[in-house]
Amino acid sequence: MNGKNISWFGRVSLGLGFAFLYVPILILIVYSFNASKLVTVLAGFSTQWYSVLFNDDAVISSFGLSLKIALLSSTMSVVLGTIAGLVLARFGPFRGKGLFAGMISAPMVMPEVIVGLSMLLLFVELQQWFGFPAERGVLTIWVGHVTLCMAYVTVVIRSRLVEMDRSIEEAAMDLGVRPLKIFFLITLPIIAPAIASSFLLAFTLSIDDLVITAFLSGPGSTTLPQLIFSRVRLGLNPEINALATITVLVVATLVVGANRVMVKAEQRRTRLAVAT
Amino acid sequence: MVESSVHPAAGTAASKPYLQIVDVVKKFGDNTVVNHINLSISKNDIFALLGSSGCGKSTLLRMLAGMETPTSGRIILDGEDITHLAPYERPINMMFQSYALFPHMTVAQNIALGLKQDGLPRKEIDERVERMLDLVQMKKYAHRKPFQLSGGQQQRVALARSLAKRPKLLLLDEPLGALDKKLRQQTQLELVNLIDQVGVTCIMVTHDQEEAMTMACRIGIMSEGQLLQIASPGELYERPNCRFTAEFIGETNMFGGHVVEDEPDYVRVQTTELPRPVRVGHGITGTLGMPVWLSVRPERVGVSRQQPTAGGNWANGTVHDIAYLGGFSIFHVRLDTGKVVKASVPATRWREEAAPTWNEPVFVSWADTDAVVLTQ
Ligand SMILES: Nc1ncnc2c1ncn2[C@@H]1O[C@H](COP(=O)(O)OP(=O)(O)OP(=O)(O)O)[C@@H](O)[C@H]1O
Numbered sequence: 147m148n149g150k151n152i153s154w155f156g157r158v159s160l161g162l163g164f165a166f167l168y169v170p171i172l173i174l175i176v177y178s179f180n181a182s183k184l185v186t187v188l189a190g191f192s193t194q195w196y197s198v199l200f201n202d203d204a205v206i207s208s209f210g211l212s213l214k215i216a217l218l219s220s221t222m223s224v225v226l227g228t229i230a231g232l233v234l235a236r237f238g239p240f241r242g243k244g245l246f247a248g249m250i251s252a253p254m255v256m257p258e259v260i261v262g263l264s265m266l267l268l269f270v271e272l273q274q275w276f277g278f279p280a281e282r283g284v285l286t287i288w289v290g291h292v293t294l295c296m297a298y299v300t301v302v303i304r305s306r307l308v309e310m311d312r313s314i315e316e317a318a319m320d321l322g323v324r325p326l327k328i329f330f331l332i333t334l335p336i337i338a339p340a341i342a343s344s345f346l347l348a349f350t351l352s353i354d355d356l357v358i359t360a361f362l363s364g365p366g367s368t369t370l371p372q373l374i375f376s377r378v379r380l381g382l383n384p385e386i387n388a389l390a391t392i393t394v395l396v397v398a399t400l401v402v403g404a405n406r407v408m409v410k411a412e413q414r415r416t417r418l419a420v421a422t
Numbered sequence: 423m424v425e426s427s428v429h430p431a432a433g434t435a436a437s438k439p440y441l442q443i444v445d446v447v448k449k450f451g452d453n454t455v456v457n458h459i460n461l462s463i464s465k466n467d468i469f470a471l472l473g474s475s476g477c478g479k480s481t482l483l484r485m486l487a488g489m490e491t492p493t494s495g496r497i498i499l500d501g502e503d504i505t506h507l508a509p510y511e512r513p514i515n516m517m518f519q520s521y522a523l524f525p526h527m528t529v530a531q532n533i534a535l536g537l538k539q540d541g542l543p544r545k546e547i548d549e550r551v552e553r554m555l556d557l558v559q560m561k562k563y564a565h566r567k568p569f570q571l572s573g574g575q576q577q578r579v580a581l582a583r584s585l586a587k588r589p590k591l592l593l594l595d596e597p598l599g600a601l602d603k604k605l606r607q608q609t610q611l612e613l614v615n616l617i618d619q620v621g622v623t624c625i626m627v628t629h630d631q632e633e634a635m636t637m638a639c640r641i642g643i644m645s646e647g648q649l650l651q652i653a654s655p656g657e658l659y660e661r662p663n664c665r666f667t668a669e670f671i672g673e674t675n676m677f678g679g680h681v682v683e684d685e686p687d688y689v690r691v692q693t694t695e696l697p698r699p700v701r702v703g704h705g706i707t708g709t710l711g712m713p714v715w716l717s718v719r720p721e722r723v724g725v726s727r728q729q730p731t732a733g734g735n736w737a738n739g740t741v742h743d744i745a746y747l748g749g750f751s752i753f754h755v756r757l758d759t760g761k762v763v764k765a766s767v768p769a770t771r772w773r774e775e776a777a778p779t780w781n782e783p784v785f786v787s788w789a790d791t792d793a794v795v796l797t798q
C-alpha cells in the first residue's frame with residue numbers, strides 16, 4: 147500500500163484512531179518523568195519516581211508474585227492446551243467432541259467475573275469438604291489463570307495442527323516411528339513457533355489479569371495489577387506512571403519479539419510451499 | 423483363495439504371488455470407496471493403479487500402508503497376513519504425493535530417520551544414507567533443509583527416504599504429480615531405472631495414463647472403487663474389456679449396436695451409426711442380439727478418396743475438421759449417418775496424393791481385426 151494513495155479523509159481518521167490509542171500512553175510516559183507530585187502539573191524532567199518505585203517493597207514483591215504466577219500458569223496452560231489441541235485436531239471424531247471443545251473454550255467467552263466468582267465458590271466448597279486448599283493464594287490464582295490461558299493456547303495450537311500437513315506425521319509412522327515418538331520428534335518441532343507464541347500470549351494474559359485474581363487471591367497474595375488498582379483508587383500517582391511506563395516497554399518488546407518469531411516461521415513455511 | 427496360502431512352505435513361496443489383496447472393501451460411513459478388490463502382484467513388479475480422481479486409488483494404497491483399515495478383506499504380503507498390522511510395523515514404505523519431507527530435518531536426517539527406528543548401528547546408518555544419496559544423486563545436498571530444494575530434488579529425497587529401509591513393498595502415490603510436465607517425462611524413466619536397480623516390488627497410483635504406461639509392467643484400471651481390468655499396457659490399449667477402459671486409455675471411436683451374427687471366430691455388429699454391419703475378427707462370449715459397443719482406435723481408421731474394395735468395414739462421409747499435428751493429422755470425418763469418426767493418419771500417407779481438405783467427400787475404413795467388441 148502506498149501512502150500517497152490514501153485520501154485526506156483516510157489520513158485524518160487514521161490519525162485520530164492512532165491518537166486515541168496512543169496519546170494516553172504518551173501522556174502517561176511523559177508524566178512518569180514529571181518532577182511534580184501532582185499529576186496535573188508539569189514541572190520539569192526528573193527520574194525520581196523510578197527510584198521511588200525501585201525502593202518500594204510492596205511493588206517489588208507483588209511484581210515478583212505476578213511474575214511467578216505468570217510463569218507457572220503459562221507453562222501449565224501450554225502443556226494442557228497443547229494436549230487439548232492435539233486431542234481436538236488429531237483424534238478423529240469422538241463422542242462428546244463438540245462438548246469438549248466448547249467447554250475448553252468457554253472461559254474465553256464467559257465474562258471473567260462469572261469465571262472468577264464460580265471458581266471462588268468452588269474453592270470455598272472444597273475447603274469446607276476437604277479442608278483443601280486451606281486458604282486462597284498463589285495456588286488458587288494459578289488454577290484460575292490456567293483455566294483462562296489454556297483456552298487461548300488450545301485455540302492457537304489446534305488451528306496450527308489443523309493446517310499442518312498430516313501426511314508428514316503419517317510419513318514418520320510409515321518409516322516405523324511409534325505414535326508417541328512422532329509427537330516429540332516430528333510434531334513438536336514443527337509446531338514449536340506456535341507453542342512459543344501461545345506461551346507469550348498466556349504469559350501476558352496471566353500477568354495482567356485483575357478480575358479472576360481479585361476473586362481468588364488471599365490476604366498474603368497481592369499481584370501487581372491488584373496493587374496498581376488499589377493505589378490508583380487512592381488517587382493518581384506518578385510512581386505508578388513510572389511502573390506503567392516500564393510495563394509498556396516490556397510488553398512492546400515482547401510483542402515485537404513474538405511477532406518476529408511468527409513472521410520467521412511463516413516465511414519458512416511459505417518458502418517450503420513455493421519450493422514444492 | 424485357499425487358506426493355506428497364508429503360511430506357504432519356503433520352497434513354494436516364489437511361485438506364489440508376492441502381494442495378495444483379497445476381497446478388500448473400504449467404507450467411509452455409507453460410502454463404499456473401495457469395492458471388493460482382488461489383486462495379486464508378483465515380486466519385483468511395477469504395478470500402476472490408474473483411475474480418475476476420487477475413484478479410491480489413494481484409499482487402497484493407504485490400506486496397504488496401514489493408514490486405513492479395510493472394512494473387510496485381507497492383505498497378504500510375502501506369505502504374512504498384514505491386514506491388521508500398524509503402519510510402523512509393516513515392511514512397506516510409501517512415498518507421499520506431497521512428499522511429506524520433515525521440514526525441520528536435513529536431507530540426510532530425513533533419510534536416516536527410518537533406519538534409526540530399526541536400531542541399526544550408527545556406522546551402518548551413515549553408510550546406507552550415503553548410498554541412498556548417491557543413488558538419487560543428491561549427495562551435494564545432504565545438509566540442506568527441504569525448503570532449500572527444488573520440486574524435483576524434493577521428489578528424489580522422498581524416494582530415497584522410502585527406499586532406505588529396503589521395504590518389501592514400495593508405494594508411490596502420484597510420485598510425479600507435483601512436477602511440471604517436462605520434468606515429469608524426464609523423471610519417469612529415471613524412476614523406473616532406480617526401482618529396477620534396487621529391485622523392489624512397487625505399486626504406484628496415478629491418474630496420468632501416459633505415466634502409467636511408461637512406468638508399469640501391469641496396470642489396473644479403477645473406477646468407482648472397482649478394478650475393471652488388470653493387464654499390460656499394450657493389452658489394455660489393444661484389447662480393453664469394457665467401455666470405460668477403452669475410453670479411459672487413449673482416444674477411440676465408440677459405436678453402440680447389437681450382435682447380428684455370432685460365430686466362433688468372428689461377429690457382425692449392426693449399429694445405427696454406420697451404414698452396414700461391421701465384421702469384427704474375434705469371437706465373443708455373448709448371445710445373438712445382445713447390445714454391445716464397438717471400439718476402433720483412430721490410428722486404425724484409414725482415410726481414402728477411393729471406395730475401399732475389400733470387406734464391409736467402411737463408410738462414406740465428408741471431412742469435417744482436420745487437426746494437423748506434424749507427424750500425423752487427425753481427420754474428423756462426418757459420416758452420412760451424422761456420426762463423426764476420428765482418424766489419425768500419418769503424414770507419409772499423403773506422398774502419392776494430396777491430403778483431403780475440408781468438406782471433401784472421403785471414405786473411412788478399417789480391417790476387421792482393428793475393431794474390438796465390448797460387451798460391458
Ligand atoms: N477419511 C475419509 N473419510 C471420508 N471419505 C473419504 C476419506 N478419505 C477418502 N474419502 C473419499 O473416498 C473417495 C476416494 O478417495 P481417494 O483419495 O481414494 O481418491 P483418489 O482415487 O486417490 O483420487 P485422486 O486422484 O483425486 O487422489 C473420495 O470420494 C473421498 O471423498
Ligand SMILES: [Mg+2]
Pocket residue numbers: 479480481
Ligand atoms: Mg489420491
